[in-house]
Amino acid sequence: MIKQQITVKLNAIAGKYAKEKGLENISFTVEIPPKNIDADFAVNAAMIIAKKLKTNPQNIAKELIEIFLKELPDFISKAEIAGAGFINLRIKDEILHKELQAILEQKEKYGSLASNNKEKIMVEFVSANPTGPLHIGHGRGAAIGDSLARVLKHLGYDVTKEYYLNDVGNQMLVLADSVKAKYLQIKDKNAPFPQDGYKGEYIAEIAKRLADKNGNINDIDFKKEAVKDILATIKADLKDFAVSFDNWFSEGKIAFDKDADGKTEVDKACEYLQNKGDAYVCDDALWLASTKFGDDKDRVLRRSDGRYTYLASDVAYHKNKFERGFSKLINLWGADHHGYVTRINACVQMLGFQKESLKVILYQLVSLIRDGKPAAMSTRSGEFITLKEVVDEVGKDACRFFFLLRAPDSQLEFDLDLAKKQSSENPVFYVQYVNARCNSIVKESKNEKNLPSEIDYGLLSTKEERELIKQLAAFCDTLSLCEKTMSPHHFTAYLMELADAYHKFYEKCRVLNDDPNLTASRLKLIEAVMIIIKTALALLGVSAPEKM
């Protein structure tokens, strides 16, 4: 929280200064200087003001430094000009120690903002068709969506995680036919199999389960049975990946369930758009006038034969989400859906909501490499690599960390051979090792006697200790960065930096030492490290083992 605090303070002071010079409404940024520079924070105020006044930043900086030191004597211990006109600041140790105590008091709540809790946010992700097990690409969406939801929840928002179940439509019929064909093949090897049917191993397994029951084929609802089995598999795989959902929303609910007038939600959504003039009939089909909102052509909602398209369901589904009181919708889609973004944005605006209330996060697809060659990943071919397979092989923690190491819009090359042998060289262990080392010290400290109950935080003053505390406080900056960019991946980088600061501290500063006062205060620092490591790892869905 330190950076936010100082940003506000410096902006107020420099803003007042700028106003006296006749400049209104300008804001300054506070940054963390490069590692080789001995300062805690840097402000660009002098450069901004000097530019507007067309004068030398050095003179402005000199004046600002004087004002900063005078106005914030409890905060700043040193301020100097550097580089092109940055003002580098060193903050007082007391500020760091206060922040450390805040972490120790607030524990895993550190960084939470109660002021956010009125806003209801929905994160919809995975939403894979129940036609087969989740593959590795779904895993990426699952990791990003789940962690983003955890981050937003930590920030205090009222977050709901939802899985949209496309259990309606042609692919469900294909699924049912595929299982039925396999079922028949059990008795007659030469029974025909649909050309575009699903060929995965799991289809045969479902068929076998049904055949084992020895029932009458006419009594079997193949679609229902297949979806039931596949869904159970999906849920189990997600559970093993530490992903859970608050709600599973069935497309059938909006496509089939009828109200008193015999209308489905899809019917009503389309009528609503048609009455508003945002949908029209042409060639017997119902079209969405999405060109009004930037789409390059209008899209079909209802085909000339009366069947709705996928888009119609989506309109109704998003309408339904808003009607449930969510003020912000976040959708995680694979990049192959990007053509859909414009039209769904158009829908949101036609439904009368702000464009900003829907945020579609596209994550680039995962390309699999095996034996140095690209591996196919088709649900149809049955040759795809499942999420389960990879999780079983490399472990949940490494797998999630790996997916969250990169920004969503960066393509991810997943080398199966590398991932499978990654075990000890994976960065996740570097981070988890911090917690293990801390635990070990805490355990050992139980033998220490004569530790004072009064803690003197002022004893934490070495370079390593300062860096470590600063890194702990940067937890808050990382949270807000994730919120601003709508991506949780910054936490992996944050954790690696924190681990780095910790391991350096560990080498230089012995916790259990001859001085009881110093030992006691360092134990407090360790306690704070464990709080932050555990909390940050939890945001990524990664565990923090006590022993390694």
Add this chain to the structure above:
RNA sequence: GUCUCCGUAGCUCAACUGGAUAGAGCAACUGCCUUCUAAGCAGUAGGUUGCGUGUUCAACUCACGCCGGAGACGCCA
């Protein structure tokens, strides 16, 4: 053809959304375990940030144009 994303160290990726000498992990090399876990630390080496032009005090970041890679554009789901 139109659109989206990507191009940064040998490999996989960061870079706090325009800031200072572009950083991590892995791989390579050199040191460090009689004291809290060596899954660690210290150090060496590795770069014209795909190419070019422009905007700016300042560009990996923004704009435009090329080159290369991935993907999307159906009355499919």
